[in-house]
Amino acid sequence: MNFRHSLISYIVGFALSLLFTFAAYGAVVNQIFPSSILISLIVLFAAGQLCAQLYFFLRIGWRGEQEWNLIALTFAIVIIVIVVGGTLWIMNNLAHNLMPADIEAYLDRQ
């Protein structure tokens, strides 16, 4: 692996990560957009920084020799989506169906 090529890869990854970090921070601290858009925006920035670091730091990509790394990563993402999404769905369902009415009313007022 070429030294200069790798060095450039790390520098670009670092620069992109800094960009995403400051963009998310700036957007939140200055309240540039209304809440709902802001939430999606910073989650998108996080996903963007994740991809940048995966590609430029960890060298996970479509290049031939790393195929299996990408396949394993995809599998892990599937598991994570099921675990996190499923947890949120179930817990929200339980809270909605089993919460005493007076407690729910109190929490809604928070």
Add this chain to the structure above:
Amino acid sequence: MSGTQVSIHKDPTVFGFWIYVLSDCVIFASLFATYAVLHSATALGAGARELFSPPFALLETLILLTSSFTGGLAMLTARHERMREFFTWSIVTFSLGALFVGLEINEFSRFIAEGHGPDSSAFLSSFFTLVGTHGMHVIAGLLWLVVLAVQTVIWGITHVTLRRLTLWSIFWHFLDIVWIFIFTIVYLLPMV
């Protein structure tokens, strides 16, 4: 065990370690899910908005991100056997990582001293568990780096020490990736 010398990219040990790192991601994912479920269970006490400071979180983020970058440089210089640069970048990476841990311990101590310890609410229990687990991983990574640096001094860059450094750098990058989500979901989201 010396066996055949495989190129780092095709080394099964490296792939096996990557699979371990992915399983660690699943652990963090479940800690995130728990935090998401419990983040408003503040037991009438302080919540995220009251406790967390975005500038402080930004500082921690920049420190860890830079250490991930310099860790990559340490890896790169080791691979090309530029020994003096390798040790320099290793020391820089370690210092940044130690600074990050110091700041985090400081934040935890402050919360506990002010009565916002992990025992005061479900929100704080899940916060301390999620962020604390990440911090423990960082501490482990720092200890590992010291051990690898010593091994490199003793044996130089061999197939084995280079492979161990490769595994370490994967681990270190993964820690910054997890932190991206801690920064976004724990520290930024409540301020929206």
